[in-house]
Amino acid sequence: MNWNATVEYQISTNNLVKLFYQGSAGVHLVESWNINAFPLDFGANDPALRSAAFAATQNYLPYPQFGSINYMSNTGHSTYHAGTLQFEKRYSQGMVLNTFYTFAKAIDDCDTDYGVCTGVAPITNRDLNKGRAGYDMRHRFVTSLTYELPMGKGRRFLNHNRVLDWLLGGYEIAWIQTVQTGNPIGFSFTGSPYNYYPTNIGNWVPNLTCSDISMPHFGLGKLIGGNRFNQALENPMVDVNCFAPPAAFTPGNAGRNIMTGPASYYSQASAKKNFRFRERWNLQVRFDFQNPFHNYGFAAPTNQVDFKNPQLFGKITSDVTTAALNGEPLMNLMLRLSW
Numbered sequence: 001m002n003w004n005a006t007v008e009y010q011i012s013t014n015n016l017v018k019l020f021y022q023g024s025a026g027v028h029l030v031e032s033w034n035i036n037a038f039p040l041d042f043g044a045n046d047p048a049l050r051s052a053a054f055a056a057t058q059n060y061l062p063y064p065q066f067g068s069i070n071y072m073s074n075t076g077h078s079t080y081h082a083g084t085l086q087f088e089k090r091y092s093q094g095m096v097l098n099t100f101y102t103f104a105k106a107i108d109d110c111d112t113d114y115g116v117c118t119g120v121a122p123i124t125n126r127d128l129n130k131g132r133a134g135y136d137m138r139h140r141f142v143t144s145l146t147y148e149l150p151m152g153k154g155r156r157f158l159n160h161n162r163v164l165d166w167l168l169g170g171y172e173i174a175w176i177q178t179v180q181t182g183n184p185i186g187f188s189f190t191g192s193p194y195n196y197y198p199t200n201i202g203n204w205v206p207n208l209t210c211s212d213i214s215m216p217h218f219g220l221g222k223l224i225g226g227n228r229f230n231q232a233l234e235n236p237m238v239d240v241n242c243f244a245p246p247a248a249f250t251p252g253n254a255g256r257n258i259m260t261g262p263a264s265y266y267s268q269a270s271a272k273k274n275f276r277f278r279e280r281w282n283l284q285v286r287f288d289f290q291n292p293f294h295n296y297g298f299a300a301p302t303n304q305v306d307f308k309n310p311q312l313f314g315k316i317t318s319d320v321t322t323a324a325l326n327g328e329p330l331m332n333l334m335l336r337l338s339w
Contacts (some may be wrong), residue, residue, distance in 0.1 A: 001025045018086040024033075025106070029076030032116045033126070036061050036069040040202060040251045050249050053091035057198050075126070078108035078133065086278050094148035102140045106133040114185070118203060131186040131256035138260065140180040149170045153276070154308055165274065175266040178325070182261030183298045187254050191308035192245035205252035206305050213259055215314075218263055220298050231315050238314030239303045245307055261300040262316075264326040265335055267293055281339045288323075290330040297326030 006020035036060060043050035053060040063069060079321045089097035110117035111134040119129035150156040152169015159165075189206040196204060214332035216223055227233035239261070246252040261337055272286035297320035305313050322328040 014090040014092040016088045016090070017201070018084075018088070020084050020086075022082045024080045024152065026076065026078035028074035029078065029108075029110075030074055030114055030322060031076040031110050032070045032072040032114065033075075033111070034068045034116065035071040036063050036066055038062065038197075040197075042197070043249065050220060054195050054197065054249070059329075064107060068116075071202065072114070076108065076110055076113075078106070080104065081107045085147075094150055096146045097144070099143035100141070103138065104136075104140070105138060107131065107138040108133045111135065129256055129260070133136075134183060134257060136184055136257070138181045141178070142180075143177045146172065146173070146174045170273050170274040170276070172274075174270040178264060178266045178268075179265045181298070184257035184305050185259055185261050186257050187243065187259075187303050189243065189245060189252070189305040189307065191306045194245060194248035196246075196249060200201075202251060205246075205254040206243040207246050207252045208254050208258075209244050210239065210244060213242050215259065215262075215301070220296075220316065228316070231317060232311055234316035237316065240305060240310045240313045243305045254332075256299045262298045264296045264297050266291060266297065266326045268293070281337070284334075284336045284338070286334045286336070288332040288334075290332075291326075294329055296328065298319075 002022075002024045004020060004022045006018060008019075009222065011017060039055075040059070043053055058064055082102055084100055086100035086104045087097070088099075089095065090301045107130065109129045109131075110119065117129075117251050119126075148155070149169075149171040151171070152165045153159060165324065187206055190203055190204075190252045197335070223235055223237070225233070225235040243254070269289045270286065272284055275283040275285075277283070299318045301314045301316050302312060303314075320327045322330050
């Protein structure tokens with residue numbers, strides 16, 4: 001299901017402002033969950049039963065003669081809501097500008113279609129798995145600009161000077177700026193001193209002990225510290241003291257996708273010049289620079305709390321590759337002859 005509403009206002013001949021809302025819902029999405037699991041509160045107030053189920057889990061499943069039973073049905077649901085403000089400058093005086101900001105939120109209970117879903121809770125209580133979708137992006141700002149410098153043949157300045165046209169004319173520059181928040185991440189744990197049922201009844205998640213576990217969005221390169229190539233010596237992006245192991249045989253309360261990952265601040269610049277030969281020939285020299293300000297994009301920090309060895313938790317382990325959006329700096333020089 002999709003719906004939208006748009007309001008446009010033309011400020012002048014070439015300038016336009018748009019405000020629009022977009023919404024969608026995935027209804028009766030096909031999902032698959034393991035139904036051969038017992039409730040998270042199985043054996044509550046019965047320590048002997050819990051100990052027996054922990055020692056021989058298979059014997060206490062609803063269908064002990066089977067392993068996983070992946071039940072597929074139209075049980076999924078998702079929603080997306082977004083508001084966008086856009087400004088557009090149509091081509092005039094050699095310039096084109098398009099900029100927009102989007103505020104959005106995507107919610108679901110499983111990011112996988114047809115595959116086996118996993119999450120905080122099993123099929124016995126799937127409402128606990130409703131949360132931000134793994135692809136949710138709350139804020140996104142993009143600006144693109146193309147400008148033909150007003151010098152050279154057919155332009156405002158140096159139109160009739162052939163020598164200056166060759167030196168200074170025919171230039172065109174472009175810029176794309178992207179600023180966006182990261183995708184959400186959840187947490188798991190290991191190294192607890194307590195016993196729990198196997199993960200086939202739901203993912204293990206820790207208990208939260210802090211009201212705010214948000215991480216910094218920008219400037220992660222400086223915050224990591226000078227030992228970024230030694231994970232043990234890095235500065236953590238998340239405070240490990242905000243998590244605690246749940247009590248024995250109880251689920252944690254951390255929820256699904258509760259923290260936003262690293263943001264992106266990415267620039268792309270381009271400049272090109274055309275050399276025309278008579279009427280048919282054109283030689284173009286083009287220079288592209290990805291990420292000229294060296295704003296490195298980092299992957300999400302480690303999200304498994306190891307209560308026995310917490311020194312590696314919440315630390316960045318990798319950055320984005322060069323060829324990807326928000327990747328490392330990259331320069332290209334191109335010559336193209338066309339006729």
